[in-house]
Amino acid sequence: MSRPFWKLTVRSEFCAAHALRHYQGKCEHLHGHNYAVEVVVKGYTLSQNTELLMDFGDLKALLKQALEPLDHAYINDVPPFDAVNPSSENLARYIWNQMAPSLPETVKMYSVTVAEKGIQSATYMEEE
Numbered sequence: 001m002s003r004p005f006w007k008l009t010v011r012s013e014f015c016a017a018h019a020l021r022h023y024q025g026k027c028e029h030l031h032g033h034n035y036a037v038e039v040v041v042k043g044y045t046l047s048q049n050t051e052l053l054m055d056f057g058d059l060k061a062l063l064k065q066a067l068e069p070l071d072h073a074y075i076n077d078v079p080p081f082d083a084v085n086p087s088s089e090n091l092a093r094y095i096w097n098q099m100a101p102s103l104p105e106t107v108k109m110y111s112v113t114v115a116e117k118g119i120q121s122a123t124y125m126e127e128e
Ligand SMILES: Nc1nc2c(c(=O)[nH]1)N=C([C@H](O)[C@H](O)COP(=O)(O)OP(=O)(O)OP(=O)(O)O)CN2
Pocket: 020, 027, 031, 086, 087, 088, 089, 116, 122
């Protein structure tokens, strides 16, 4: 029998510059993006009385906190991107890792999607 669950989605944006290391092409040079980020969390139980998986406001605050070091930054200078390539894939994993420990016990990360522009994005997920 299938187990019902809820997903919550929040989105945000940040502006930043980066340069892809070891990249053969124009993206190896310093350039910028208006990044769009989508975070989805998942859970099986709602809080008593309020009947929320978690408050959207709290989730947005966690995402804002995760993006703060990146916004208006040269990402290559921001750890761990001083050593890890600042691809959308790695940015999505970074945001996941920043947010996951702060979620309520009953809520888990589901996916993080980072888009440099509307037509292309990278999504990070972990199999259960
Ligand atoms: N899988 C990934 N591929 C690329 C990434 C990435 O993060 N993950 N990033 C880049 C560069 O950051 C680049 O800025 C974006 O490249 P691209 O869209 O190919 O280049 P343009 O903006 O010039 O787009 P065109 O559609 O080619 O005009 C590259 N690849």
